[in-house]
Structures are given as C-alpha cells and as structure tokens.
Amino acid sequence: MNRPTILTGDRTTGPLHIGHYAGSLSNRLRYQDSHEQFLLLADAQALTDNAHDPEKVRRNVMEVALDYLAVGIDPGRTTICLQSHLPALAELSMLYLNFVTVARLERNPTIKDEIRVRGFGRDIPAGFLCYPAAQAADITGFRATVVPVGEDQAPLIEQTNEIVRRINATAGHEVLPEAQAVIPKAGRLPGIDGKAKMSKSGGNAIPLSASPEEIRKAVRAMFTDPNHLRVEDPGRVEGNVVFSYLDAFDGDQEGLEDLKAWYRRGGLGDSKIKARLEGILQELIAPVRERRERLAREPGYILDVIRDGTDRARERTEATKRDVVDALGLFQL
Template sequence: MLNGVSGAGEKPRVLTGDRPTGRLHLGHLVGSLRARVALQESHEVFVLVADVQGLTDHFERPGVLRRHIPEVMLDYLSVGLDPAKVTFVQQSGVPELAELTMYLLNLVTVSKLRQNPTVKTEVAQKGFGAAVPAGFFIYPVAQAADITAFGAQVVPVGEDQLPMLELTREVARRFNLLYGGEVLRAPQALLSASPRLPGLDGNAKMGKSLGNAAYLSDTQAELRRKIMGMFTDPAHLRASDPGRVEGNPVFTYLDAFDPDVARVQALKEHYRAGGLGDVVVKKHLLDTLEAELGPIRERRVGYAQDPQAVMKLLRDGTARGREVAAGTLTRVRAALF
C-alpha cells in the first residue's frame, strides 16, 4: 500500500461524509447514501462526520453539532452502511487534519478561493456578505486536507461540488511538484447520477434549515403529513383539470423512488391529460416511500436501543482514521522539513 492507499488487488479508497448540522433527509438518501451503500461492496469506504467543518457556520451553536452526531450515525446505520465494511470517522478526533490544512493553505491564493464558484454560491446563500468567517472561506482547503490525508482515490460529488474537488487535485499536484515524490494523491470524482431533490415546498433545494425536508427518521405519521402537504401544480385546482408535471416535486420524487418507470410514466400522462387528482398521486408517492423507508425506520429503532454501541463504532473508526491520517502527515513533514 503506497501513501496509505490501496495497491494492486486491494479495494480503491473512497472518502465521503456529511456535516452533522441536522438529521439526514430524503435528498441525502437519493444524492449520496444509496451510492455509499453500493460502494461499500466494491470500495474501502471512509465516512467523515465533519463536525469541524460544521463549526464554520455554526461556531456560535456547537451544541447543534453535538446533538446531531449520534442522530447522523443512526441515519448511516439505518440505511444499510455496514460497520464491518465502512470506517466512520469524527473529524474533530483527527487533529492531523488541521495541521495538514495549514500546510496546504500556503499553496492556495485568496483570489483562488474567492473565485471558487461553490464558495461564492454558498457565501451568497448564507448571507455572509463581506463578513464571511475566515474558517468558512478556507474550508475548500480543509476539505482538500481531509481527502488527501485519508488517501482517497475516489470522492463522490454532485456537479456543483466539482470545483471543490478540482481544487484538491490542484493542491495535491502542486505539493508533489514542489516537494518531490507522490506524497499526496490527486483523487478522481465519482459524479452522482441522481438529480438533486427539490424541497417539499417546491423550493429548488431541500435543506435542513429550510423547513422543507422529509427526514429518514420521520415517523410514519410525520411522513404522511409532509407528503400530503407537498407543493404540486398551483393551477391544478380540480382533478379534472390538466396538470403540469414539469417542476412538480411529487413527480420528481416518484422518478427518484418508484422503481416502476412505466407506472410513473402512465401517471404523468394521466395527470397531464386531466382526471388525476393530487391526493391520489400523493398517496401513491407515500406508499412508494414507505416501501423504502419502512425497513430503514425499523433498523434505526434497533440501533437506537444501544446508543453507546453506536458511538463506540464512531470512536473505533476515528482511531483507525487517525492512524491513516498520521501516516500521511509523517510523509508530508518529511517532504517539507
């Protein structure tokens, strides 16, 4: 194994993760969690519980992160991530990441960070303006440190995250060019094939802070209330009226969750022609979601019976993750000093 990453005959390493700023929702399931469950069969998967990154815009509310770390772990286990195949790592338990971030910051200019389209978009979304915290501003470099410290060869990303991964690749190549050898690996992107789910309210984004999400941990009653209250086509006032499918989140969700493509297409055609009420379509979506979320909910209840065992999985994984990161940092220091 070179640079702490897999060699011939070994599984390629993946790094992925989430900020524990809230419970995980259906958008996470479609956008990343399903892919992680599949990847654990063919790759060595590291999942980072990115609490340090979460502090970049929750520094005044660290209790939010502490409260949600166990919740996120339950979400991971309930969707089928297998602790025998996946290493769960708490970011704050790996101080080597902060040291590596400091070294990599020297390889990135302020103007490069300012021009990063992902940073620009998120700064605007969060309304920071000129008061953007420095920790938030440099978090793409911290992400580069996470990825290279764990020697990830593959990083699953959506298209909007490609500029972030390209920055990691540039930093890794520059470090190797300046200091010699193949100390840091430039990872490859694994693009998500799933489109981003809109919010239940029709907003283009489903978000923890927007109040428009259905969570993996929602009860059956909570899920029913949310789905039956979903935004549809505002011009579809009566079942007999022709309805609009495009931009209608109910059909976007059916595309993502109903495995019967022909059935969904028939529903779309019926809705467009008129004669199909929103309540009927929503009830079908609810049944479809329950088929997938029911087993997830059941597994969650089982894991929640022993919260200490769940957190031990995270502690054990963090210890392993720290060993890997420490190995990378040893090589980085040798190249620098």
C-alpha cells in the same frame, strides 16, 4: 483485494433526511462492496458556520452516526470516523493553505454561492473561506481517489487537485493522488414546498425517522402544479415535487412514465400521485425508522463504532501527513 478508496460524509448539523438517502446514502450502501469507504462525521466543518452553536454540532454527531447505521451502513465494511478527532487533517489544512491564495479561495464558485446564500457579505468566517483547503486535507488525508459530490460541489474537487499538483510539483514526485468527482445521476431533491434546498430546519424535509403520520402529512403538503386546478386539466410534470420524488424512489419507472403521460394530458388528480408516493415512502422509511429506534437504545454501541472507526482513520491520516511533511523537506525531530 486492492479497492479504490472513497471518501464521503456529512456535516453534523442535524439528522439526515430522504434527500440524503436519494443523493448519497443509497450509493454508499453499494460502495461498501466495491470500495474501501471512509465516512466522515464532519463536525469540524460544521463549525465553520455554526460556531455560535457548538452544542448543536456536538449533539448531532450521534444523530448522524445513528442514521448511517439505520440505513444499513456496515461498520465492518465502512469506516465511520469523527473529523475533529483526526489531528492530521487540521495539520494538513494548515500546510495546504500555503499552496492556495485568498483570491483563489474567493473565486471558488461553490464558496461564492454559499457566501451569498448565507448573507455573509464581507463578514466571512475565516474557517468557512478556507474550507476548500480543509476539504483537500480530508480527501488527501485518506488518499481518496473517488469523492461523490453534488454538481455544485465539483469545484471543490477541482481545487483539491490544484493543491495536490502544487504539492507534488514542490516535492518533485507524486506524493498524493488526484481525486475524481463522482456526481450522482439523481439530482438534488427539492424540499416538499418546491424550494431548491431541502432542510429539516426549514421544515421542508422528511427525516429518516419520520412517523407514518409525518410522512403522510408531508406528502399531502407537497408542491405540485399550481395550474392543475381540476382533475381533467393537463398537468405539468417538470418542477412538480411529487414527480421529482417519484423519479428518485419509484422502482417501477416504466409505470411512472405512463403516469406522467396521463398527468400531462389531464384526467389524473394530485391525490392519486400523492397516494402512490406516500406508499413508496412509507415502505422505504419504515425499516429505517425501526432500526434507528432500536439502535438509539444502544448509545454505547454507537460510540464504539465511532471510536473504532476514528482509530483506524487516525492511522491512515497520520501516515499521509508524515509523507507530506517528508516530501516537503520540513525539519524533523
């Protein structure tokens, strides 16, 4: 069956958390049946702002792969591969940098935001600035036509397609397909402290390996409505972290709407909504945690999954690189 090709993945900077599950992992489980899916362990990209700590990047390759398998990613239906062991991607990145200007890279809204957040100023690692070209290499290397991204990442797909159009125009025919950004309906989950970005290093995330007590503690610490001081007070749902998580994970959306109405008019305490959320998260994470603990005792199997997937991905990306080199008319030996 001719299925569309989808590329997705994660930087190997730490184990995954429930924000990843809501935003991407649950969708990847569905894509296994409808798409030819490649899942990239993006260790080379992780180095663009972690070159001072390569051990962190190396160590988390296994951790992220373990999370993929624990949530139910099937290596027989999804190719899990390691970015740094796909040399064609680096070669394509170098070629593509000739088809984009520094000014255009600096204007990319995603890159501008990330530079500001990280406080680089003008001390921007060259690898970080050039990331849009590297992502274009990742996407086109697999000939992906579908790329799930958050709304804030959509400009990177636009820039990929700009590079694709320039390559095709130079070659005089279509060498590479353009990709479509697919933005999940569920927005990014906030951290349990109400901050926009959830991260394990920031201490405001719930990892997929969380114990029952860690889940309980995290839910109890969640930011709600600071003005909802008494049970009888009307409460605000918008910006309330507990309701954001319920929106993402509660299977009874009709019942949830009733709960929101009750909270808004007053008479519903934060402890009640937190208890509902905790029960949902305990049920969601328990089987993932158990599979993860079991798989962690089989590191040889995890390595085999990565090696086999990387071998398959290498064939695909090398073929694409050859097509691009031929189309551009570069000298062949």
